Amino acid sequence: MPTEQFRALELIVRAAGEAVSKEQFRVKVWQDRFVDGENLAEVISQLRRALGRQSNDREYIETVPRKGYRLDPQVSHSEVNSTQNAFVSSSHAKGMDEEHYRILVDSIEDYAIYMLDCGGRVCSWNLGAERNKGYTADEVIGQHYSMFFVADDIENRLPEKQLKAASQGGHHVGEGWRLRKNGERFWATFVVTAMRDSKRKLIGFAKVVRDISARKRQEEEVLQMEALVRRDRDRVTAAMESSIDAFYICEAVRAESGEIEDFIFTYLNSSLEKMVAITRDVLLNGKLCELLPIVRTTGLFDAYKRVVETGEPFVAEVPIHAESVLSEWIRVQAVRLEDGVAITASDVTERKLNEERLLHLAQHDPLTGLSNRTLLNDRISQAIERVKRFGGKISVCMIDLDSFKPVNDEHGHQVGDQVLMQTAQRLLSAVRATDSVIRVGGDEFVVVLPDNEAQSGIRQVSKKILAAISKPMVIEGQTFRVKCSLGIAIYPDDATEVQGLLSFADQAMYKMKTASKDLRPKQAQSS
Numbered sequence: 250m251p252t253e254q255f256r257a258l259e260l261i262v263r264a265a266g267e268a269v270s271k272e273q274f275r276v277k278v279w280q281d282r283f284v285d286g287e288n289l290a291e292v293i294s295q296l297r298r299a300l301g302r303q304s305n306d307r308e309y310i311e312t313v314p315r316k317g318y319r320l321d322p323q324v325s326h327s328e329v330n331s332t333q334n335a336f337v338s339s340s341h342a343k344g345m346d347e348e349h350y351r352i353l354v355d356s357i358e359d360y361a362i363y364m365l366d367c368g369g370r371v372c373s374w375n376l377g378a379e380r381n382k383g384y385t386a387d388e389v390i391g392q393h394y395s396m397f398f399v400a401d402d403i404e405n406r407l408p409e410k411q412l413k414a415a416s417q418g419g420h421h422v423g424e425g426w427r428l429r430k431n432g433e434r435f436w437a438t439f440v441v442t443a444m445r446d447s448k449r450k451l452i453g454f455a456k457v458v459r460d461i462s463a464r465k466r467q468e469e470e471v472l473q474m475e476a477l478v479r480r481d482r483d484r485v486t487a488a489m490e491s492s493i494d495a496f497y498i499c500e501a502v503r504a505e506s507g508e509i510e511d512f513i514f515t516y517l518n519s520s521l522e523k524m525v526a527i528t529r530d531v532l533l534n535g536k537l538c539e540l541l542p543i544v545r546t547t548g549l550f551d552a553y554k555r556v557v558e559t560g561e562p563f564v565a566e567v568p569i570h571a572e573s574v575l576s577e578w579i580r581v582q583a584v585r586l587e588d589g590v591a592i593t594a595s596d597v598t599e600r601k602l603n604e605e606r607l608l609h610l611a612q613h614d615p616l617t618g619l620s621n622r623t624l625l626n627d628r629i630s631q632a633i634e635r636v637k638r639f640g641g642k643i644s645v646c647m648i649d650l651d652s653f654k655p656v657n658d659e660h661g662h663q664v665g666d667q668v669l670m671q672t673a674q675r676l677l678s679a680v681r682a683t684d685s686v687i688r689v690g691g692d693e694f695v696v697v698l699p700d701n702e703a704q705s706g707i708r709q710v711s712k713k714i715l716a717a718i719s720k721p722m723v724i725e726g727q728t729f730r731v732k733c734s735l736g737i738a739i740y741p742d743d744a745t746e747v748q749g750l751l752s753f754a755d756q757a758m759y760k761m762k763t764a765s766k767d768l769r770p771k772q773a774q775s776s
Contacts, residue, residue, distance in 0.1 A: 257292050261310060261320050268316040293318055361458040364444075367451055369394050369412055381437075381460055383430030394456070399426045399434065415441040415454055427458065436465035493596075495521035499537055500589035501557055509554045512537040512589065524594065525574055543571040549581060553590045556583045566597060577601070614688040616666055617673035621688060625695060628685045629747045632699040633740060643740035644698035644707050647754035648676070648714065649762070651732045653692035660727075667724045668731060675717040680710065695751070711735055734762035 256278040260269055274289055297308055311321050361378035363371055370393055374386035382389075382397060389396070395408040402408070402425065414421040420442040427437045439458045446452050489496045499512035514532045522529055525541060537544055544550045552563045563583040569576055578601040582593045614621045620628065632643045650672065657665040669692065676686045676694060685697040696714065701707055715735060722729045736758025738750040 254292050254295055257289075258296050261296075261318060264319060266320050266322045268313040268319045270317040273317070361456075363389075363394075363456055365394055365412070365454040365456060367453055369408060369454075372453065378458070381429075381458060382427070388430075397427050397458075399428060402426070411439075411441050412454060415443045416451060419443055424461075435460050435462040437461060489518045492518060493520060495524045495594040495596075496592070497521050497532075497594075498586060498589060498591050499553070500587075502536065509557060511539070512550075512553060514540075515589070521594070524576055524579075524596065541574070543569060543574060546571075552581075553583055553592070556585050556590050557588065560585050566601070568601075614673075617670055617688055619673050619677075619686050619688045619694075622690075624685075625687050625689060625751075626747050628687065628697050629750060632697060633745075633747070635699060636740065641700050642742070643750075644696075644701040644710070645738045645740070645750045645754045646696040646698065646711065646714065647736045647738075647751070647758040648694040648696065648718075649734045649758055650692040650718075651734060651762070653731075656729070664724050664727075668722060668729060671722050671724075672718060672731065675720070676714060679713045679717040695754075707737060707739070711737065734758050736761060 257274060260273065260277050271289060278292075293310060293312075297310055305323070307321055307323065309321055310318055313319055360375075361381035362373075362375045363378050364373040366372055370391055371389045374384070374389055378389075379385055393408070395403055398408055407425075411421050411423070420440055422438075422440050424436065424438050426434050428434060437458050437460055439456060442455045442457075443451060444453050444455055495518065497517035498515050500515050501509045502511040502513055504510045514535055514537065517529060517532055519529070521532070525532075527540060532540060538550055544553075547567050547569065549567065552565070555561065556563050562585075563581070566578060566580045568578055576596040577598040578596070580595040580597045583590045585591075612620060612623045629643070629645065635641075636643055650668075653665070653668070656668055669688075672694070673686065673688065676696060680686060680696055680698065683699065687695045687697070689695050698707070698710060701710070715733065718731055718733050722731060736754045736756065738744055738753035738757065740750055743753045744750045
């Protein structure tokens with residue numbers, strides 16, 4: 250403000266050649282308000298322009314490195330007194346000629362500086378005022394200064410109130426809308442200072458105005474931007490809170506070495522509370538691995554670390570086996586967010602269970618529950634790979650029920666289905682849990698026996714299978730005796746690949762098959 254220029258010059262003159270520090274300017278000129286180096290340098294520059302140069306071409310005010318500013322020591326003592334008295338005594342600048350005073354005021358183009366009489370009429374008008382408001386001195390001298398106020402302020406008698414406040418308090422500071430000559434509104438800061446004579450009688454007012462429309466627009470733009478950011482943030486928060494997916498943000502916790510040792514929850518939505526059955530109050534600012542140890546055992550913690558370290562997103566479907574998490578399967582998406590991760594976790598349990606059911610149906614016989622032909626090659630191939638790695642032999646048994654077709658023809662498919670289901674159960678009970686029983690056709694089955702070394706063991710299993718199937722079956726009050734034909738292929742003795750083994754076992758089965766007898770039903774004995 251221009252009043253700050255007057256105070257600064259007064260302080261420098263009073264110092265009489267001693268350096269005045271920035272702290273002294275802050276206390277004496279800006280009255281303990283914040284002042285930065287740029288503001289102070291601007292005031293000093295304007296004072297130098299107003300004062301001009303000495304006869305020796307030196308500045309009146311010189312810079313003292315790391316100390317501040319001072320009056321040139323070469324200025325004589327009488328000149329110092331004259332200059333000091335000039336700026337201490339009154340705003341008429343007695344010790345400085347009228348030309349220097351006019352230059353001082355008129356050189357300040359960024360501020361409107363003008364004097365008012367006790368009634369508020371304009372008495373003086375500088376070039377800054379002309380530039381600021383668009384009026385020449387001839388147009389405003391003698392006019393009431395309310396002409397610069399907007400209609401609402403005039404109606405509320407704001408001009409009179411400002412002068413009254415300055416008269417009572419010495420000065421009045423504020424901001425508000427003002428008018429230019431062309432009717433344009435602008436936002437301004439102002440200081441109205443009451444001027445009194447030596448007897449403390451009010452003789453008028455000095456007013457300093459600065460157009461800060463650009464700053465006001467910037468402030469409004471910042472406020473608008475902040476409002477937009479708040480709106481978008483609120484929208485995102487609302488969307489996250491209404492999402493059925495769990496969403497949370499975690500910040501990395503680093504050891505002294507810089508290594509990530511855990512994460513802290515900094516944001517979460519209500520869906521995460523439901524998924525892990527832990528309240529928001531407990532989760533927020535809590536450590537991820539302490540509250541959910543499952544993230545370590547499932548490898549999620551290491552995945553989150555890699556996201557932070559590499560910036561590469563992570564997506565995976567993870568099976569969960571923990572009482573602390575209510576979902577059996579979750580789909581996790583993690584992206585880096587500064588020094589942390591933003592994570593979306595979706596409960597995909599139902600979909601995964603449906604997929605497993607569909608896969609089971611695709612790979613298993615719906616009647617007997619046994620694996621079907623889809624898994625046959627896979628089971629034999631796995632057994633072959635195991636033998637190649639660890640050694641041993643594999644037995645592949647091909648089994649065909651003799652004369653099964655007449656059962657369906659004479660007794661119906663319901664009885665035939667029961668025969669097949671009982672046969673499946675008997676085959677399962679005749680082999681080990683590590684062996685595979687597969688239904689490959691209507692009445693054809695294959696048994697894969699991995700790690701079957703001795704011939705005696707193979708013969709024993711074969712006899713066990715034949716005996717199990719040949720036991721009488723009681724179905725709908727009738728007893729059936731079922732026989733079967735069986736062929737065996739040994740890996741690697743008989744063949745070294747899947748189709749070769751199946752072909753060899755099939756041929757062996759048909760060699761064993763003789764004149765098959767029809768399944769003959771007879772009445773079940775009553776107990």
